Amino acid sequence: MQSEQLPFYIGRYHATARLGSGGMGVVYLATDERLNRQVAIKKLLRNPNSGNADERIRREAMLLAQLNHNNIVQLYDVVDEDSGIALVMEYVDGCNLDRWNRERSPNLQQKLQLLKQICTGLTRAHSAGIIHRDLKAENILVDSNATIKITDFGIAKNWQEDSDLTREQHVAGSWGTMSPEQAQGKPLDNRSDLFSLGVLAYRLLCGQNPFGDNNSPYVIVDRIVKSPHPPASRLAPELPAALSDLLDRLLAKQPERRPLNAAEVAMELESLLQQCRGSGSFTRTHSITATVTAERYFHRPHKPRRLLARVAMGALATCIIGVTTVVGISFYSAPAESQKGRYIAVLDPADQGPEVSAPNQRLLISNVHSALKQGLSDRNGLHLISFSESRKHAGQPLATQAKSLNADLMLVPDIECEEHSCELSLELLDSDTLAVIGSESTRLVIDEGLESRARTLHQLDKLLVDYPARTADAASQISDEDYLTYLSIYAQRNNYRVLESLLDQLDALQERAPGFTPLYELYTETALDHDFNSRAAEAGDRLERLLKKAPTWLRETPEFTVSAFRLAVMRNDTSRAEALLEKLKLNLPDKASYYQVVSMYHQLRGDYDKALESINRSLELRTSYDYLDQKALILTLAGNMPAANEVLKQAIALNSELVDATSLLASNMLDQGQPQETIRLLTEAGLDRISITDIYNLCQAYYIERQYDQSLQCFQRVSELAPKDSAPLLYRAEIARELNKPQQAREYAQQALELTQQRDDWEGLLLQARAYAELGEAEKAVENLLNIRRDAPDDLYTNYTRAQVYISTGDLLSAKAHIRKTLQQGISPIWYCTPRFVKICSLTAFDDLRQQYPGLCGGAELNSKPAGDSQIAASGEASAKL
Secondary structure, eight states: OOOOSSSSSETTEEEEEEEESSSSEEEEEETTTTEEEEEEEEEEOOOOOTTTHHHHHHHHHHHHHOOOTTTTEEEEEEEEEEEEEEEEEEEOEEEEEEHHHHHHHHOOHHHHHHHHHHHHHHHHHHHTTTEOOOGGGGGEEEETTOOOOEEOOOTTTTTTOOTTTGGGGGGGTTTTTTHHHHHOOOOOOOHHHHHHHHHHHHHHSSOTTTTTSOOOHHHHHHHHHHOOOOOOHHOOOSOOOOHHHHHHHOOOSSSSGGGSSSSOOOOOHHHHHHHHHHHSSHHHHOOOSOOOOOHHHTTTTOTTSSSSSOOOOHHHHHHHHOOOOOOOOOOOOOOOTTTOOEEEEEEOOHHHHHHHHHHHEEEHHHHHHHHHHHHSSSSSTEEEOOOOHHTTTTTTOOOHHHHHHTTTTEEEEEEEEEEEEEEEEEEEEEEETOEEEHHHHHHHHETTTTHEEEHOOOOOOOOHHTTTBOOOOOOGGGGGGHHHHHHHHHHHHTTGGGHHHHHHHHHHHHOOOOTOOOHHHHHHHHHHOOOOOOOOOHHHHHHHHHHHHHHHGGGGGGGHHHHHHHHHHHOOOHHHHHHHHHHHHHOOOOOHHHHHHHHHHHHHOOOOOHHHHHHHHHHHOOHHHHHHHHHHHHHHHHHHHHHHHHHHHHHHHHHHHOOHHHHHHHHHHHHHHOOOHHHHHHHHHHHHTSSSHHHHHHHHHHHHHOHHHHHHHHHHHHHOOOOOHHEEEHHHHHHHHHHTOOHHHHHHHHHHHHTTTOOOOOHHHHHHHHHHHHTTTTTHHHHHHTTTTTTTTSSHHHHHHHHHHHHHHHHHHHHHHHHHHHHTOOOOOOGOGGGGGGGGGGGGGGGGHHHOOGGTOTTTTTOOOOOTTTOSSTTTTTTGGG
C-alpha cells in the first residue's frame, strides 16, 4: 500500500488530506487534476485476516455504478494499482447527519425534508435490487445546500443474490441500527433498510436511540430482537400523531408490519410536510431538557399513560431459572394446593483463604453450590427458595434477608480453603430468631468430584434429618470423570466468550450421562445465554435437539418441563408454552414459584388481570419481597397507582434497600401532593443510588416545602448532570429571588436565557419566556408566548409554564386562566403553594378558584388528589421540563 504521508498520488488523483477511516479503508480528499475538481477517494486497507477484501470493494464499485442518483454519492472512477484498489467518488462538502443535527438544531419541517430525501435515495437503490444493510446517521452526508447523500455501500448487496462475500464477518452491519432479521442472520429484503431508517429517524426526531444507550452491543441487539421500543409518542409527545405512528411501524419487529417500501414512506413524509407548509404547525423539535430517556424505559416501570413499560424477556428467564432450583429431580406427586411445608433459603457460599482464586478451588466451590442446590430441591416438607431470589439480598444483614425472603429456615454455608483442601461448614438458622438450630462441617479434598459432593450431601442429611430426601442423588447417573467435566462447565457458565464451546461439551456429556438431570438445566441456561450474547440463531435448535435425546422417563420431570417451557417462550410458541404451564402445575412442588412463573408469563403478554391473579396466589403461599415487587409492577402497568403504592410500601417494609420500589413510590407521593414523603423516601435511599429523575423530584419536593438550601444544592446537582437543561437554573433563580438575592437570581436567569437563545422551536421559546419573566422583561416574555400559541401543545406542562410566566409578569387574568386549565388537566394543587403563586391566596379575583380547589392555599383538600393524577413529577415527560 502506498505511503499515507500526505500529499501523494493515487493514480492521477492528488490526495491532500485525510477525511476519515472505517473498517475497510481510509477516505482522502483529493484533486482530479485532469478535470480540476475535488473528489473523495476510498482506499482499501490491506487486512491479512480477510481474503476477499479486494473483491468486496470491487463489488461496492459495481453497486455504486448502478446508482446514479442525486441522493446517493456518485462513483467516478476505480483505481486498481499494485499498491491497492481505490474508489474515486463525489466529494460532499458538508458533514454527516448527526453533526448537522447538532450544529443546526433544525425544526421538524427541515428534518422531514431530509428524511424524505433519504427515502428517495433508498427507493432508487431498492429498485435496482440493492439493500444498503448499514444505514445510519454516519453514512448520511448533508451538503451546504441541505441535500443528503447516502454513502458507504461497503456491505450492500443485491437481496436476490446468494453471495458469500460478507459471510466472513458473520452478521454484517452496525449493532445499534440493524433490523431484527439482520441481527439473527435471516434473509433480508428492502424492509430491513426501512427498520434502520426507523432507528435513524427516531433518533433524529425524538433525540434518543429507540433501544437506549447501553454500552453493550449484546444488550442493544437483544432489545432490537426481543423488546418493544418506547413508543415515539411517549418520548416526543409534540410530534404529529401520524409521524409517531410511522416511526413505530418502521420499527416493527416483523418485516411484514413495516411500510411496503421507501417510496411509501416518502409519500407519508410529503403529506406531513404539506401540513407543515399549510398550517405552519408541527415545526417544533424534541426537548433537550427531558430527563425521561429510552434507556430508563428498559430498566424500570413507568406509569402507562406516560411511558408504556415493558417486562424484559430476561426477567421472565431469570424467574424461570429460579424455578429450576426448586423442582424435584425425579418423579413427584404434586402436594395439595394448601402446600404444607417449610421454606428454606441458602445464602451464597462464603469462601476464604489466600489461594481461594485457584481454579481447582473454584471448582470445589461450584461443586458445593451444585450439591446444595440439588440436595435441597427434593426433600419432604421443604421448599427451596430459588438461588436467584436469595442472591439479590446477598451481603445484607441476616435479619433483613430473612424478612425479605420470608423463609422459615436459612442455610449458611462457609468454605475456608487451604492448599489441597477446604473446610465446609453448614449452619441451619431459624429465620424468626436467627438462632442456630444445628451445624455440621467436613473437609473436602480439592480434586475429588463425586466424593466431595457425597460428603456435602451427607452433612446436609445429618442437618436436615427431619426432612429426608425423596429420591437418590442424580449423581448416580454420572461417572466421577464426567462429573468433574460438568463442574468445569458449570464454573464457566457466566463467561459468554466460551458459551458455544460449553454447549459442545454438554452435547458430548449428554451422550455419556443422559440421565444426569442437572445437565438439562445448565444446557438450557447456557443456550439461552448464547442466544442473548451472540444472536446465535441455532441456540434454540440445539436446545430442541438435546431435549429430544433425553430419556423417556426424564421427560416427565419438572427439570425437563421447565427447559421445554423456556424453549417455547424463546420461540414465542404460545400454545406450547401454556400447555407446559399446565404440566408444571402438576409436578412443581412449590406452587408459589409456579404461580410466579405464570404471572410473569401473563405480564409479558400484557394480560395484567391474569398476571395479578397469579401473583396473588403466590403471595397467599409466601409473602416475599420479590412477589410484592412483581405485584406492584403489574398494578403500575395496569394503571392502578393507589393499589401499587400500598404494595410498594409493603415491599419497602420488608427491605428498604430496594431503590426501584422507593423510586416509584416517591414519584407517586409527589404526584399526590405529599412532598415530605418524597423527600423522606429519596433521601433515605441515598443520592448516590437514585437516578437523575429521582433527584429532580427531590429538588421539587424541597422547593415546594420551602427548604431552599437543600433545593438549591439539589438543582445544582441536576445542572451538573444535565448541563443543557435550563429549567434547574430558572428554579435556582426563583429561590435566590425569594432569599433576597436579586443579583444571583438575575445571573441564573441570564444563564438559562443563554442556554435557549439559539433555539426557535416552541419549547425553546417557552423556556426563554420563563427566563425573560425572571429578568423582568415582561414584554419579551409575553411576545414569546404569543409566538408559540399555534405550535405548542395544549398540555399540562405548557400551561403550567404559561401560568408561571403570567404570574411573574403581573398578568393575573391570564395566569388564572392557565392555573384553572392545569387543575382541570390533573395537576395537584400543591404545585401552586409556592412563593411565585402566593398572591393567589389573598386576591379576591381568585376567590372562586380557591373555593373550587381549597388545596391551592393549603386547605383540607391539599392531599386529596389520587395517585397518578398529576403529570408534574419527573416520572413523566412533562415533569422533567419544569
